[in-house]
Amino acid sequence: MATDETPEPDDPSEEGLWRPLWALFREMDGDIARLYREAEIEGVRTTWVGELLRLDRRGPMTIRELADSMGHSHSALSQKVAAMRAAGLVDTLPGEDARTKRVTLTDRARSVVGRLAAEWRATERASRELEAELPYPLSQVVQDMRQALERRSFHDRIAALLAEDPQWR
Incomplete structure (x- = not known):
């Protein structure tokens, strides 16, 4: 929206x-x-x-x-x-x-x-x-992203946003 x-x-x-x-x-x-x-x-x-x-x-x-x-x-x-x-x-x-x-x-x-x-x-x-x-190693970014995705999966993040989108419903 x-x-x-x-x-x-x-x-x-x-x-x-x-x-x-x-x-x-x-x-x-x-x-x-x-x-x-x-x-x-x-x-x-x-x-x-x-x-x-x-x-x-x-x-x-x-x-x-x-x-x-x-x-x-x-x-x-x-x-x-x-x-x-x-x-x-x-x-x-x-x-x-x-x-x-x-x-x-x-x-x-x-x-x-x-x-x-x-x-x-x-x-x-x-x-x-x-x-x-690099000031922040890419391998560290990957580890940090994995930890964040363990807390809430990419699927769940996208699904929550799609639930708000009238075109998806």
């Missing part, structure tokens, strides 16, 4: 409190992708590196095991595995029953996974350096 002090925009999608944060993360991710291009690591998306490293360290896993270990849904990981398979980075083998598949690295992935691990470690160090330059 609009008031004289806070007019509601015609298009609510024009608002985005955390849009600059997401844009910043995309820029940083783009810098990592640029490093891959410069190092001629072709066909590896930055969003796949965690899973590739996990498979390298722990060996073949079912899609469910890999999803659980990474904190992702089975559906999301299944799509990611399909894309990594199409890129020639993983193979899927039959699992213990007809419904499961075991994911394993290909020779191509094994040939770059050491470099990906080096990039991951360097990225973590660079992130710590960057955070040390």
